[in-house]
Amino acid sequence: MDSNGERNFYRTLGAAMRREFGCNVWKVSVDAGFSCPNVYVDGGGKICGGCIFCNIDSFSPSRRLVAGEPVLAQIDAGIIQLKRRYPKAQKFIAYFQPSTNTNAPPERLKTIYNEALQHPEVVGLSIGTRPDVLPEAALDVLTKISAEKYLQLEIGLQSIHQKSLDFLNRGHDYAVFVDAFERVRRRNIRIGVHLILGIPNESRDDIIATAAEMARLQPDSIKLHNLCVVRGTRLADYWQNDKVQLLTLEEYAEVAVDFLERIPQNVVIERIASEAAEDYIIAPTWSKIKHAARNKINNIFINRKSCQGKFVSDRN
Ligand code: SF4
Numbered sequence: 001m002d003s004n005g006e007r008n009f010y011r012t013l014g015a016a017m018r019r020e021f022g023c024n025v026w027k028v029s030v031d032a033g034f035s036c037p038n039v040y041v042d043g044g045g046k047i048c049g050g051c052i053f054c055n056i057d058s059f060s061p062s063r064r065l066v067a068g069e070p071v072l073a074q075i076d077a078g079i080i081q082l083k084r085r086y087p088k089a090q091k092f093i094a095y096f097q098p099s100t101n102t103n104a105p106p107e108r109l110k111t112i113y114n115e116a117l118q119h120p121e122v123v124g125l126s127i128g129t130r131p132d133v134l135p136e137a138a139l140d141v142l143t144k145i146s147a148e149k150y151l152q153l154e155i156g157l158q159s160i161h162q163k164s165l166d167f168l169n170r171g172h173d174y175a176v177f178v179d180a181f182e183r184v185r186r187r188n189i190r191i192g193v194h195l196i197l198g199i200p201n202e203s204r205d206d207i208i209a210t211a212a213e214m215a216r217l218q219p220d221s222i223k224l225h226n227l228c229v230v231r232g233t234r235l236a237d238y239w240q241n242d243k244v245q246l247l248t249l250e251e252y253a254e255v256a257v258d259f260l261e262r263i264p265q266n267v268v269i270e271r272i273a274s275e276a277a278e279d280y281i282i283a284p285t286w287s288k289i290k291h292a293a294r295n296k297i298n299n300i301f302i303n304r305k306s307c308q309g310k311f312v313s314d315r316n
Contacts, residue, residue: 009301010308028078124150131180253296
C-alpha cells in the first residue's frame with residue numbers, strides 16, 4: 001500500500017523515499033544550463049541532431065520558467081510549487097533534469113552540485129545524463145558527493161536494441177551503456193535507467209529482451225516511458241506524415257506489465273509512463289490523462305493476479 005492506501009503492484013519511488021528518509025521526499029527539477037553533445041548547431045545557426053523525441057523545453061516547467069536563474073533560486077521556486085500541489089512533500093531531491101547534466105569540466109560540476117546541496121530542504125541529488133558523458137573525472141566528483149549524500153545518476157538508454165537506438169538517433173550503442181553502467185556501479189553510485197516501450201519495429205520479444213537485460217544488470221531504479229510525440233521534435237514530423245504508429249493505452253499497459261513481471265522486486269519503478277508537459281504533447285492523447293497508464297496497468301496486474309518480478313527466478 002502507498003501513503004494514500006492504494007495497493008501497489010510494483011515498487012514505487014514514494015515508498016522507496018519514505019524508507020530511505022523516513023518522510024515524503026519529492027524531486028525538484030533544476031536546469032543548470034548544461035548542453036547535450038547529441039545536439040549541435042550547423043553553420044547556418046540551425047539546431048541539429050538530438051534524439052528524435054526530445055524537446056528539452058518539454059521536460060519540466062524548470063526550463064521554461066526559471067532557466068538562467070541561479071540554482072538555489074530555482075530550487076526555492078520549485079519547492080513552493082511542489083508544496084502547493086503536494087502538501088505532504090517534506091524534503092527534496094534536486095533533480096538536474098533537462099539536457100546532459102555531467103557535460104562540463106569537473107570543477108564546474110562540483111560547484112553546481114554543491115550549490116544545490118546547500119539548500120536546507122535538499123537531502124540529495126538526482127542527475128540526468130547520457131551513458132557516453134560519464135568520464136572518470138566526472139565520476140570522481142560524483143563519488144565524493146555520494147559518500148556523504150543521497151546521489152542517483154539517471155542514465156538514458158531507451159532500448160538495448162541497435163535498430164531502436166538508430167531510429168531514435170541516440171548517438172551511442174548498447175555497449176557504451178553497459179560500460180558506463182559497470183563503471184558507475186563499481187563506485188557504489190545509485191543508477192536509474194530510462195527506457196521507452198513502444199518504439200516502432202520493436203516486438204514484444206524485443207521488449208522482453210530489454211527487461212531480461214535490466215533483470216541481469218539490476219539498476220536501482222527504472223523510469224518507463226511510452227513513446228510520446230511532443231511539439232518541436234523530429235518525431236512530431238514523422239507523426240504528422242504518418243510515419244510512426246504509437247501504442248494504444250491498452251497495448252502500452254500490456255507490454256508494461258509484461259516488462260515489469262520480469263524485473264526484480266528490489267528495483268524501484270520511478271515512473272510508469274511518459275510525463276511531458278501537457279501543452280507539449282501531440283500524441284498519444286491518453287498521455288494527457290493523469291494516471292491513465294497507472295490505472296490501466298494496475299487493472300492488468302489484478303486480472304493477471306500478478307506483480308513486479310512474477311517471472312524473476314530466485315537466481316536474480
Ligand atoms: S533526450 Fe537527452 S540525450 Fe537525447 S537529445 Fe535530449 S537531452 Fe540530448
